[in-house]
Amino acid sequence: FSESETTPTGDTGGDGSDGGSGVADDTLDFPAGRPPTDVQFNRYSLGNYAHTLQDQLFEQVARGYADGSVRPDLLEEMTVDGRTLTLKFPKNFKWWNGDDLTAEDYFVGLEIDRLQQPEKSTIESNELVDDYTIERTFKNAVAPNLMKADVAETFVNTPRSVYKEYLTKLQDAADQGERDAVTEELLNLKITTQQLIDEGLGNGLYQVTGFNSSETKLKKFEDHPYADRTDIPKARIIPETAADVDSLAVNNKVDMNPDVLMSKSQRGSYPENLQNVYRLNWFRTQKFTFNFKNEHLAKLPVRRAIAHAVDLESMVAAMRQAGTVGKPPKKQTALRSTIHDKYLGSDFVDKLIDYPTSKDVEGATALMEEAGYTKKNGNWVDPDGKQFTFNVLTSNENIQVQATKVFNDQLNSFGLQTKISTVSSSDYYQRLQTYQADIFWIWHVAKALWHPTAYFSNNFYGIEVGDPSSGDAGPTGKPFTTTIPSEVGAKEVQGGGTEIQPAKLMNELPSSESKKEVKENTRKLVQWFNYALPDLVFVEEDSGYWGDVEDFSMPAEGDQELNTNRPGQFSFKNGWISSK
Amino acid sequence: MSNPESDTFDLQNLYDESSDHEPESRKVRLKRAIDLNALAPARVASDDWRALLGGAILAVFVLMGTVGVALVDKPTSGDAPVLAAPFQALAYPFGTDVFGQPIHAQLIHATPGIFKMIFAGAVVSVGFAAVVGVLSGFKHGERIDTILMTFTDVVITIPGLPLIIVITAIFQPENPYLVGVFLGIDNWPGLARTVRSQVLSIREESYVEASEIMGIPLSTILRRDILSQLMPYVMINGAITSRRIIFESVGLYFLGILPFTTFNWGVMMNLAYEGNALTRPEMLHWMVFPMLCIFLLSFSLVLLSQGLDSLFNVRLRARHANTTKKDASHTSQSD
């Protein structure tokens, strides 16, 4: 068995194997990610990069907060001057191997990213001004906050000791072919967890000391500037795939779940010492995308009828059973309601068309009839008297199934025939890319930014319309040019209406030069979304974290600024969690 | 001294000598046929608790899949309160799931699909096995036998479950018949080999040789002498195969490898399991009842496969038949 389990030299001391369990021990146990034996730490290698573990093991440069701002995390300062963003690094951070952490460690990564495809990159140059300063210049003018957002949620995970040689090679490369060769080399470079330990290639507050397929052992890195903040000497990350988190929690074997809220249904079975610590209005929503290539879904009244016919409340109720915490959106705007005020204003929002969040069969019927559909034997038939069936596609992950199932049942009971296909997630993404169905369940994943650009992204996690230079309609048949009523909230186009180009607008939104422009464009897009219903958003999920509040003191609202992505991990990495 | 014409004449003579037989009436014959082929098996079955119990359970499921589907409405979300506990209300005796769908209705509406799957799978694997086995057994020693057996051996070496998983993962079949076919493909080789060896040993029986010497056409020999002997064996294996198909299909649904479109016990278990039914007592029934169904259906099949043995046994059947003379068994040889 020797190949598969690596024995760390040094710290193999036996610490008790149960985590929370009432007895205050000195180890913080929490679930995250995949087994450390399965992952590696070169971020350029695609498949098995340790996405989740990096969150705990590397310092983050800057973070986006729920108020829409982007502020330094590791950085001392970030300033914008014209097209240039200046990043100032602190001097007192170290890699676990004792090397100083300098701006170059981050710079190497930035430059590699840029140089892999310099033409396509939005960055003109990155410059290492001195050991602790980087100047980053964009090709085009961009709103300052968006320039900062560009480095938000990025990690110092490219130690110069490892990556500098690749940067040099890229710099020396004469053409794209040679650059691709370097990229390929990078793709095949692997940094195993063992190597991470041996060479000390991390820089977070907690350092990896050992691992096996069912845990990653962490010890406080005493040379870290925050080392004095916390009294927790050790932590352990239990891979989510190696153990059933729910049963760990029920048996009180974990102390925290860093970016998951405990749902009502879980509350019942979890021990009392585990409590939700912090709740966050998160940036992710879920939606159903309509494929306009289906002749019926291409008709606005039909889409609207669907919006009336389904009961968002009960869809969300079903999801809550599966552990989701969230609520249906009040308005179909594509944006989280938390940023409505900031970008739309309540007047604007109030004017928008109201789609019911609970079932409105009459409304739906009226809409169907308006479009010339009639009901026959309880099922709707089209104006030609033909029956039709929508293919609904979803992934077989639990949450997705829950929502789609209810959605589907409600369409059926309304008289719209559907055939639901629940496929494994990889197959689902495959079909999704080619839009092989009429209605799809899909996340609406915004970057960790509470900013309209994150919601109006023209890709399939956003509101994909397609590449506007490619024809008159995108992959889902959504037109590149369409007309909406001139008046906000009007249900029909009267008069000439306003012609808009949603795809183009979405693509241009990130380079809006002023707040005002951002707001204007956002309102246009929101009005389009609200009027045309290209997608139907059905839940706004919440995030946060729960933990063992008996044994540990964990920061909650007010204690620290936590209104950012993965608040539990953020607290942990900042040394804000201590034992009681 | 003898020629074909006088042969019939000879037999005719015999007949004339003792022509006092009354031709049997059609009614008597029919009665006997019914007695032997329907009533006697029933009587045998009623003697064998395994066949009886197995048959009864299976019958319940068949009813569920036919009458039940007609009687009980297709469940949809919101039919009833969410996660109602079992045995509380008549409208949802087994409780409801997180969608508020009554569990019993889901179980019932999943049954036709399961049967379709079993049917397709059993037909494919057992049928294929029988054809290959009989063919190669009957052509023993010829090239076709070698080819078929080599092919069979090759397939035997491919481990069934992983292959099925890979195949279903690739083709993502949604139609229950297709699922059954896919699940059936790994199952036939072992059976084919056994059928072949059975055919080989039946062929050794002198009654087959006698038939050949009597000039009975090969097709008749196959049908009368060989297939009739194999039938019980094939049926028993059909039951065993069916159980296996249930296991595998439900397993693949349970693990989320097969795409699901309609109700299925495995899907229910999958949803419940993914919903952490194990750690949440109020959800447990959502998991337990489909499990119970799987258990009962396969239990009935296992029992049947054991009980069928006696059902197909002519000796037992004859003993339970009414229309043969009572003293028949007295003269039977002890062997």
Place this chain on the structure above:
Amino acid sequence: MNSTLDTETGTDDAARDESEVVFEVRDLEVTFGTNRGESKVVRDVDLDIHRNETLGIVGESGSGKSMLSSTLLNAVVDPGETSGEVTYYPPDGGDPISVLDLSESELKEFRWEEVAMVFQGAMSSFNPVKRVRGHFSETLEDHNRDVDAGMDRARGILEDLYLDPDRVLNAYPYELSGGMKQRALIALGLVLEPEVLVMDEPTAALDLLMQRSIISLLRDLKEEYDLTIIFITHDLPLLTKLADRLAVMYAFDIVEVGDTEEILYHAAHPYTRMLLQATPDLNVPVEEMRSVEGNKPDPVIRIPGCSYHPRCPMADESCTQAEPPMVMRSPGHRTACFYHDDVDEAMPLRSDGEGRR
């Protein structure tokens, strides 16, 4: 030791009072419960077996010969119930052993050490996956005998049976021909030097030549090893070449017992006579052979009166009423027939006619 004479039942024969009795069988019954009712496959049998004799038991198939013989080792197959008495008298005046009352472990000792049995199905009496040698050595081992000495003895016996000991011992059973297997089995039966050897149709599956050869060998063995042999067959001619005494079974009971000569020439039971007449014989003109008519009896249905009466040409009213008792016809020759005195007339034997001898 002639005290075993049982005057009351008249079962012992005075003519042989010099011989000892090895087995004394009284009121022996073997029954099986079947779904048609109780099946009595040995019925009320009384029999004495003398030391160093060869007793032949004949009778048609299914008449209970095997059942009777297996009671001597208390080895009736499982659902069968044995009742009555089977007493074994060890040589040299040891205490009589009541075989049916032996405990499991006593039985294990008794079997094969005192009485060995060679089976009807010799072909399948060996464990197919064990060499012949293993069968010998395990028998010796489990009876706590000296294995080396025992194996030497086994070699000797095999040689006496015209077998090459090394070849046979090293062979797996499937490598031996039927005749060789049968002889090896006889050797296995003798390896513990038992007093009594019960042989249940040991030759039925063999060729004539082999059968006859084995019979010759058996005669020699019996002398050499001081055996008492009980030999069961339905092949009457063969038996007459070996047996000192014959017992004829019909319908699960012994209907006639006596010295071989006596039976051949003065058979008193109609069934015995029928059997003798139906037996093909090269020396007898074909015209004289007859067949036995009728069906064999069913162990479940008790035939009232003499069980042979449905097939007996001499049967009359009285035969259907009462069961004929065993009567002594001449010393050592007993039979169960009301008309044993008339049988000579009614059913003349071939031997009577022309007196071929």
Place this chain on the structure above:
Amino acid sequence: MSSDSSVVSVDDVSVHFTNNGGLLDLFSENETVRAVDGISLDIGENDVVALIGESGCGKSTLGKAIIGAERPTSGTVTFRGQDIWEARDERDPEIPFSEIRRSLQIIHQDPGSALNPNQRLLTSLMLPMKKWYPDLSRERRKEPILALLEKVGLSPAEDFVNRFPHQLSGGEQQRVVLVRSLLSNPDLILADEAISALDVSLRVEMMDLMLELQELFGTSYLFISHDLSNARYLAEKAGGRIAVMYLGRIVEVGPIEQVIENPQHPYTKALKWATPNLYGDEGEEELPVREIDIPDPVDRPSGCHFHPRCPKAREICRTRDPDLITTDDGHGARCYRADESHEYWDSQSIVDDEGELR
């Protein structure tokens, strides 16, 4: 005997079995069993030939070759002058193969396995009727079956006909098999140990029945047995012949009385010795063979196959293989001793006084 006066005649027929072990047994040598080795025999109308010999000597194989159920490796088998296998393979034979098939029937040793256990007797018996009398109605076909069953003593036939084989006793099963073989009105029936499985007391009855039916149908029998006295009973009653087989060859053949009374071949003598009689033949107790066991049929002794066991063997028997020496009216033996002037008599004996090999 000329072949046109005979029903079937075989000429120099050999049947060899080669077991080629198949794919997996590449390394084992092919073994050839000469089950039948150059045998010629004629069977006439109304003839009865009893074939006896030890187990494995090739009786069944020869029998099957004679009725055209086993294709000979070499030699010819003719049915009323028509080569059976040519009839089968040729397009337009003089006598169609199906006619031959009909005329040559078989009764197997084990009546239990000769009837399909899953079919009622009626079904089993109707099959050949359907084949041979396709024009008759079902009822008409049934009539002869019932008549024949009554004839062999299975009465009431209507009842028997509806039974399954296991509901009959062995004797009754064997009679049904006999009836089945007679249904096609055959010219020759191969009775392959047809009575061995029966109880001793039933054998004579069965043989009598066969003979009775022979008279009725004019059928010939090839009666295979390993029991000399049974063979003799049947053959003698029918005035037939007997053939003694040893390791694939007929070593002695002739009218039954002659062979029994005056056996020529040492092997026949041994068989006669081995056939115990109820009465008499006391005294001749010495084994008339030197070895009890039959040699390996795959690797047979040189010269006369019987020489290793023969108490009268001489040097010449070791190397040379005697032909069939016919003495008088059809009685022949494959032994030099049948020829009083043969050089055998000058050859040195290989047997010493104790009967051991010198």
Place this chain on the structure above:
Amino acid sequence: MTVSFGLYQAMPGGPTEAMKSVILSQSGSTGMDIDRLNTLIQLYTNVNPDQPVHVQYLNYVRDVVLYQDLGRSFFKNEKVTTLILQRLPWSMFISLYAFALGYSLSIILGVLTAYKEKSRFDSGVSSVVIALNSIPYYIVGVVLIYFLAIEQSYFPVGGRIGSGVPVGYNPDFMISLVKHAALPAISMGVLATSAALSMRGNAIRILGEDYVRVAQLRGLRDTRIATQYLGHNAILPMYTQFMIGIAGVFSSAVIVEEVFSYPGMGLLMFEAVKTQDYPLLMGTLIVFTAISLTAIFVADLTYSLIDPRISVDES
């Protein structure tokens, strides 16, 4: 192997498409530019779709046969052989564990129930075995998890060793190892219990054989009869099935390891299915096939050891 390659070709969308969806579904909330992704994937997978199929096939076969090279996993960017070698011992461990547990018990029970045919013990054990045979093994796994791991915490619910246990040859580690493997092994072992029924059937048949009766008549010891006569001969007809059964038990790892989150070959394959990591999928399938081939081969070779009758004549 040919089958594998056939399937490889049958994959919808081909490997690059698969890779893309894998990354799309895994790369976290940051999202990724599709164009960029496409370029990377081209580089990454090194697939040269211009080659005719038969050339690709020959190359694949050559690599597998000559170099034991099963290609590289798309997703893990690691040689498939390495990945498999890491996982294989663990699956071997639990399946042998299961096999030893399941079959030894089945054989013993089979013989015992045959001995005591129709007794209460027999009907009891037989019913239990029939019932066990009616429950899919993965459900047994789930039930075990529920009762032994969640309700009672006797056993861990997943993983192969406990957290906090030092790796090495120490008692804690060994116990943890065994405890973690116990539930998966038991649930795989259920597969083997069907052997008890056939064993019982065989043993009953053997009990009726003359040689067993003769052995009893010979006064042999019961243990000898039970092992050398009954056991040995009853195993014969199912011996090959047994060995194929090993492969079957091993294959069940695909489901069991997923249910117990036990990182072995099965889970590797399962992950490969989920991530459509075709080289890995093919690799695992080939290894599964190789194992069952080996089992059958070993069965063939050893069969003559336990049954002398089939060995080629020595004479």
